[in-house]
Amino acid sequence: NAGVTQTPKFRILKIGQSMTLQCAQDMNHNYMYWYRQDPGMGLKLIYYSVGAGITDKGEVPNGYNVSRSTTEDFPLRLELAAPSQTSVYFCASERGNTEAFFGQGTRLTVV
């Protein structure tokens, strides 16, 4: 049972470049989340989804986009990378009112 898988683990982007952070879960969870965590700080919700075809903005959605075409996958897209997007990104999933499972994180640096 793989749980929540995030790829890549590390990435360096140049300002203005685009990339997609991948997140997949094999637990048939309806809820999926994207958080960013700046050094020494808490988890800030970027986007979340309560099921395939449904997405909603979180606390800090600007500069990001998501899609949820399947239950398993919830990719996060950065269109024009900026230094302020340097952070560690975590994807999580849960069934709803139960334990949330987190991926191992993607450490992104924008230079």
Added chain:
Amino acid sequence: GENVEQHPSTLSVQEGDSAVIKCTYSDSASNYFPWYKQELGKGPQLIIDIRSNVGEKKDQRIAVTLNKTAKHFSLHITETQPEDSAVYFCAATKNSGNTPLVFGKGTRLSVIA
């Protein structure tokens, strides 16, 4: 929407002492309150949770208490050990179709040997 406040932001205790972390929530409809532990370089992992129909739950050295009237819940760690050093997050949510899990800002616990 739900708002979760967590205190303190940092906490240092001597090995063997107890540690208490407190959270308050704003939405009286919230009914599920998990606690997560994040070790360095890893994603958060659930350590204990409590639902609104229960006032206290214990798992070995870890316990969580919930006061629905005051809308606050607390994590208690007894006989702390160096491996308890980590960042702890509380969270709250309700069983409603479109509401996300909302986290507190975290507490960095240091257990000094």
